Amino acid sequence: MAQYQQIAGQDGSGLDLRSLKPARGFVTVVISTMALVAVCAIFAPSAISAGGLAGSLPFAAIIAIVGLGQMLVVQQGGFDLSLAGGVSLAVVITTHMSGGDDAQLLGSIAFAFGCAVVAGVVNGVLVGVLRLNAIVATIGMNALLYGAVFAVSGGVPRITTPLMSQIAAGKTLGIPNSVLFALGIMLLVSFVLKKTVIGRRFEAIGANPAAAHAAGLKVQLYQAMAYVFAQLHYCVAGILISGITREPTAFQGDSLLLPSVAVVVLAGTSLLGGRGFPISTVIAAFFLNQLSQFALAVGVPFSAQTIIQALALVFGIGVYSLRWKQAATKRALKSKTEETDNEV
Amino acid sequence: MTAACAVATLTMGLAASTALAQTPSWCGPNEASLALLDGFGGNSWRLVTTASGAEEAAKCPSITQYEYADGQGDTQKAISDINSMAARGIKAMVVFGDAGPAVLPALTNAHRAGTIVVPYRVNVGGTEGENYAKFIGSSFFEDGVSWGNWIKEILPEGGNLLFLSGPAGNSQGTDELAGMKSVLDDKYVFINPEPFAVTNWDPSLTQQVLSAEIAKNDKIDVIVSDFGPSLVGALPVFAEFGRSIPALATSDGNSLSCFWEENKEANPDFKLFTVATGNDNVRLAVQWAVALATGGTPPTDEIFKAPVYENSVSGTPNPVTCRPDLPGSIYLSAEMADDAQAKAVGQ
Numbered sequence: 001m002a003q004y005q006q007i008a009g010q011d012g013s014g015l016d017l018r019s020l021k022p023a024r025g026f027v028t029v030v031i032s033t034m035a036l037v038a039v040c041a042i043f044a045p046s047a048i049s050a051g052g053l054a055g056s057l058p059f060a061a062i063i064a065i066v067g068l069g070q071m072l073v074v075q076q077g078g079f080d081l082s083l084a085g086g087v088s089l090a091v092v093i094t095t096h097m098s099g100g101d102d103a104q105l106l107g108s109i110a111f112a113f114g115c116a117v118v119a120g121v122v123n124g125v126l127v128g129v130l131r132l133n134a135i136v137a138t139i140g141m142n143a144l145l146y147g148a149v150f151a152v153s154g155g156v157p158r159i160t161t162p163l164m165s166q167i168a169a170g171k172t173l174g175i176p177n178s179v180l181f182a183l184g185i186m187l188l189v190s191f192v193l194k195k196t197v198i199g200r201r202f203e204a205i206g207a208n209p210a211a212a213h214a215a216g217l218k219v220q221l222y223q224a225m226a227y228v229f230a231q232l233h234y235c236v237a238g239i240l241i242s243g244i245t246r247e248p249t250a251f252q253g254d255s256l257l258l259p260s261v262a263v264v265v266l267a268g269t270s271l272l273g274g275r276g277f278p279i280s281t282v283i284a285a286f287f288l289n290q291l292s293q294f295a296l297a298v299g300v301p302f303s304a305q306t307i308i309q310a311l312a313l314v315f316g317i318g319v320y321s322l323r324w325k326q327a328a329t330k331r332a333l334k335s336k337t338e339e340t341d342n343e344v
Numbered sequence: 345m346t347a348a349c350a351v352a353t354l355t356m357g358l359a360a361s362t363a364l365a366q367t368p369s370w371c372g373p374n375e376a377s378l379a380l381l382d383g384f385g386g387n388s389w390r391l392v393t394t395a396s397g398a399e400e401a402a403k404c405p406s407i408t409q410y411e412y413a414d415g416q417g418d419t420q421k422a423i424s425d426i427n428s429m430a431a432r433g434i435k436a437m438v439v440f441g442d443a444g445p446a447v448l449p450a451l452t453n454a455h456r457a458g459t460i461v462v463p464y465r466v467n468v469g470g471t472e473g474e475n476y477a478k479f480i481g482s483s484f485f486e487d488g489v490s491w492g493n494w495i496k497e498i499l500p501e502g503g504n505l506l507f508l509s510g511p512a513g514n515s516q517g518t519d520e521l522a523g524m525k526s527v528l529d530d531k532y533v534f535i536n537p538e539p540f541a542v543t544n545w546d547p548s549l550t551q552q553v554l555s556a557e558i559a560k561n562d563k564i565d566v567i568v569s570d571f572g573p574s575l576v577g578a579l580p581v582f583a584e585f586g587r588s589i590p591a592l593a594t595s596d597g598n599s600l601s602c603f604w605e606e607n608k609e610a611n612p613d614f615k616l617f618t619v620a621t622g623n624d625n626v627r628l629a630v631q632w633a634v635a636l637a638t639g640g641t642p643p644t645d646e647i648f649k650a651p652v653y654e655n656s657v658s659g660t661p662n663p664v665t666c667r668p669d670l671p672g673s674i675y676l677s678a679e680m681a682d683d684a685q686a687k688a689v690g691q
Binding site for chain 1: 385387388391537546547548549551552553554555556557558559560573574576577580581584585586599671672673689690
């Protein structure tokens with residue numbers, strides 16, 4: 001009976017609290033970004049010049065896309081460490097299988113998506129169905145994906161095809177195509193998450209798997225699908241990188257793992273699962289990228305980038321934790337109940 | 345693993361084809377086994393270098409056994425590779441000590457156990473005769489001098505230079521900078537953060553760093569980079585700013601030469617000067633190891649000096665050479681035949 005009350009209470013009070021949540025996450029990230037742009041305008045105008053943005057926005061778009069993928073997994077209370085392997089595999093498949101030949105580009109992209117689906121399904125089964133710890137399962141998958149990266153490429157970079165370069169590094173109406181891809185994916189993810197039954201169920205399961213299970217939702221299936229769709233995002237990012245960077249290395253995904261988590265946290269998605277904020281995630285990606293560009297423009301070496309990303313992550317978690325403290329102790333109690341339920 | 349197999353196959357093929365050639369003076373009469381140990385073997389530069397080492401060893405019929413091990417970027421594995429080769433009684437080993445002084449104790453043990461140990465290119469610390477038989481360095485300082493002299497030729501009045509190198513604090517970059525500064529006076533201003541802009545030799549980082557530098561600096565006269573091919577993805581950024589790609593002093597690579605061919609017309613300031621990227625450093629190290637192990641005459645050189653390779657202005661010693669029929673990731677400056685390189689990189 002007590003449990004029913006809690007679940008009912010969670011649904012009721014959860015709605016109230018959560019209706020504030022997106023506003024807070026969104027407002028935080030938008031204000032931070034605007035402040036950063038203002039700081040750039042004063043101290044490092046080159047970082048927001050048209051040319052400077054044209055050079056850096058494609059990389060912001062990549063971070064946004066992997067961030068959206070990671071967000072789906074985080075929404076289910078998981079973590080996907082196979083991101084680096086997934087991105088790198090897509091990069092080497094697109095560049096090696098096509099071998100610089102435009103005619104083979106489509107086939108290689110299709111194969112990359114096929115591999116992404118397989119990797120995602122394995123991750124999904126391990127975590128969603130067999131209940132393995134997400135970190136352990138995905139780190140193992142990452143090693144397997146890197147095995148595949150070596151099998152395909154031998155670690156050797158290869159030049160992208162002219163068509164891929166044109167698609168990923170080109171511009172439409174003055175906007176880099178990669179940015180359009182990121183915006184398109186953001187709209188799609190937002191629409192599915194917020195406006196479809198599947199998306200609403202997905203978020204409900206992330207918020208409280210036990211309640212969702214009691215409501216008759218297929219919790220395991222949705223949790224598993226988060227990993228599949230995440231891999232598809234990494235695949236798109238990898239394919240775009242293969243076009244943006246003319247001769248990408250075989251390890252291009254390595255530097256994206258930390259930013260992907262940072263943008264999800266900055267956007268206000270709870271690491272315990274629940275609602276996701278696609279638009280905030282994309283803005284956070286722009287923020288993080290702009291922060292690196294600002295640091296470069298004022299002369300902080302690029303080697304400090306990891307520190308900047310880590311600080312952004314800490315900042316995000318800090319903001320997020322403060323919100324938790326402000327919430328009633330009831331929430332803490334509830335999360336404990338969730339944990340116990342999960343263990344059972 | 346695939347790379348190792350490819351190299352083994354290549355070695356056998358090369359051994360067969362070169363056995364009849366004249367025996368070089370560094371190849372003595374005593375039979376010996378030789379191992380090439382790589383700290384990290386997973387990029388095209390390393391594959392070509394490894395294949396070059398195998399090709400060089402195959403010139404000497406006294407080498408009865410040839411082994412290769414790839415440390416895969418794992419210091420622990422690199423150390424274990426050295427120990428295991430020594431334990432197997434390999435007579436001579438040529439070591440690319442990527443991990444630096446971390447592999448010195450293992451090298452010292454192998455040296456004391458009677459193996460001829462020849463580390464090359466990366467400084468592992470220690471002293472010759474005590475920790476290993478011979479260290480075959482590469483003169484990055486000379487590369488810097490070559491670039492500096494060319495910059496003086498094309499820019500006699502001085503100008504703004506942007507120098508990009510690999511990870512922060514890498515000794516290759518600092519040596520090259522010292523080389524450049526030995527010939528360039530105060531008229532030449534380095535606009536990058538001291539001592540060089542950090543790129544990790546990663547094409548995607550290079551692109552981001554370069555776009556930030558271009559946005560920040562209205563006038564860049566020459567870009568200097570010690571890994572030319574990593575710039576190929578980054579240079580089109582200049583078009584975003586409506587500026588011509590400036591002169592470039594760097595190391596060679598087929599993809600870079602082809603990029604120059606494609607873009608020279610649209611970019612009037614784009615001059616290209618390259619030094620050989622140094623795959624043949626391994627050949628000198630192999631010659632030394634084989635000479636010491638087989639009782640041959642060691643070569644006179646102890647340091648590999650990368651020769652100047654391409655100069656788009658004077659055409660000497662070579663004009664810029666693009667081979668669109670070959671993979672972008674091979675190095676035409678290397679002694680190894682172009683198609684053999686293409687095979688080594690698996691294409």
